[in-house]
Amino acid sequence: MIVDRGSDFPPSIQNELEKYGSDMWMFRDQPESRTTRALNSYRGDFRGFEYLTPRIRITPRDLDGTKLAQPAMLHFICSPSRASVIMSQVDDVPGWDPITIYEPIPDRCVPEELPALVKVLPSISILSPNAEEALSLLSYDLSPSKESIEQAASKLLELGVKDSVIVRSGSMGAYITTRDKGGRWVSAFWDKSEHPGKVIDVTGAGNSFLGGLAAGLDITGNDVYEATFYATVSASFTIEQEGLPTMTEAGWNDDSPSTRLEMLKSRHRI
Missing domain, CATH: 3.40.1190.20 (Ribokinase)
Structure with a gap:
C-alpha cells in the first residue's frame, strides 16, 4: 500500500504500521503538506464521506522507478x-x-x-x-x-x-x-x-x-x-x-x- 506521509503524520500510526513489516508499505513523504484526512460518517446504513484536507493524487507514472512499477x-x-x-x-x-x-x-x-x-x-x-x-x-x-x-x-x-x-x-x-x-x-x-x-x-x-x-x-x-x-x-x-x-x-x-x-x-x- 502507498502511504502519503505528511509533516504531521502521527508517530503512533507510524509505529502501528511498522508492526506489519516494511514490505507492506511504500511511503511517499510530503514534507510541505499535511497528511490527508477524511471523515467517514454512518447514520444507520447511510455512509457519508468527506475530505478534511486537500487530497494528494497518485497516478501510474508515480510508480515508475519504485518496487510497484x-x-x-x-x-x-x-x-x-x-x-x-x-x-x-x-x-x-x-x-x-x-x-x-x-x-x-x-x-x-x-x-x-x-x-x-x-x-x-x-x-x-x-x-x-x-x-x-x-x-x-x-x-x-x-x-x-x-x-x-x-x-x-x-x-x-x-x-x-x-x-x-x-x-x-x-x-x-x-x-x-x-x-x-x-x-x-x-x-x-x-x-x-x-x-x-x-x-x-x-x-x-x-x-x-x-x-x-x-x-x-x-x-x-x-x-x-x-x-x-x-x-x-x-x-x-x-x-x-x-x-x-x-x-x-x-x-x-x-x-x-x-x-x-x-x-x-x-x-x-x-
Missing part, C-alpha cells in the same frame, strides 16, 4: 474522469496490461457521473461499487435488495465493463456477474444479525475486500468467483475492530485466514 493488478478509487486519466497513462506504457479493479469514489456515485463512467468502462476489468452506489449511479429509486442489486450489476455490465461487476452489499454479501459465467452471490463471512459482536466498524471493509480480491485473483489464476471468497475473508478481519486487525502467531486477530476461507467455501458447496 507496472503491477499485474491495479486497484484505484476515484471519480470516473480521474479513472480515464489513470487508464490513459496505463495505455502509454508498452506491454503493460494490468487487471484493473475500479472502485468509484462515493461522492461521485451520482447519475450525473454516469456518462463519464460509461466512457471508461471498456478499460475496466472489474467494476466494484457498493449496493447504494450502484443504484445511485443508475438512478434506480430502489432500496438495496438482492433483486435490485442483481439488476444494477447486470446493467453496469451491459454498459461496457470489460469482464466483471462485483457489487459489495454489506451483510447480504457480494454479487458477482461476468460476461461468460453469469451471476453468483457470495455471502458475508459475518452476518450482523447472527454475530452482532463481530461487526464493530465497517470502515475500510471495501478496500480490504478489493485488496483481498486482487490477492485471490493471483492465487486462483484470475478466477473472479473464487477470488471473491478471498476478498470476503479479507474484509471479515477488518470489520472486527476499530482500526487495523492485529497480526499474531495464530494469524490475524488470533484466527487463521485459511480456516475462514474453507469455512466460507463450505457454505456454498452443493
Whole structure:
C-alpha cells in the first residue's frame, strides 16, 4: 500500500504500521503538506464521506522507478474522469496490461457521473461499487435488495465493463456477474444479525475486500468467483475492530485466514 506521509503524520500510526513489516508499505513523504484526512460518517446504513484536507493524487507514472512499477493488478478509487486519466497513462506504457479493479469514489456515485463512467468502462476489468452506489449511479429509486442489486450489476455490465461487476452489499454479501459465467452471490463471512459482536466498524471493509480480491485473483489464476471468497475473508478481519486487525502467531486477530476461507467455501458447496 502507498502511504502519503505528511509533516504531521502521527508517530503512533507510524509505529502501528511498522508492526506489519516494511514490505507492506511504500511511503511517499510530503514534507510541505499535511497528511490527508477524511471523515467517514454512518447514520444507520447511510455512509457519508468527506475530505478534511486537500487530497494528494497518485497516478501510474508515480510508480515508475519504485518496487510497484507496472503491477499485474491495479486497484484505484476515484471519480470516473480521474479513472480515464489513470487508464490513459496505463495505455502509454508498452506491454503493460494490468487487471484493473475500479472502485468509484462515493461522492461521485451520482447519475450525473454516469456518462463519464460509461466512457471508461471498456478499460475496466472489474467494476466494484457498493449496493447504494450502484443504484445511485443508475438512478434506480430502489432500496438495496438482492433483486435490485442483481439488476444494477447486470446493467453496469451491459454498459461496457470489460469482464466483471462485483457489487459489495454489506451483510447480504457480494454479487458477482461476468460476461461468460453469469451471476453468483457470495455471502458475508459475518452476518450482523447472527454475530452482532463481530461487526464493530465497517470502515475500510471495501478496500480490504478489493485488496483481498486482487490477492485471490493471483492465487486462483484470475478466477473472479473464487477470488471473491478471498476478498470476503479479507474484509471479515477488518470489520472486527476499530482500526487495523492485529497480526499474531495464530494469524490475524488470533484466527487463521485459511480456516475462514474453507469455512466460507463450505457454505456454498452443493
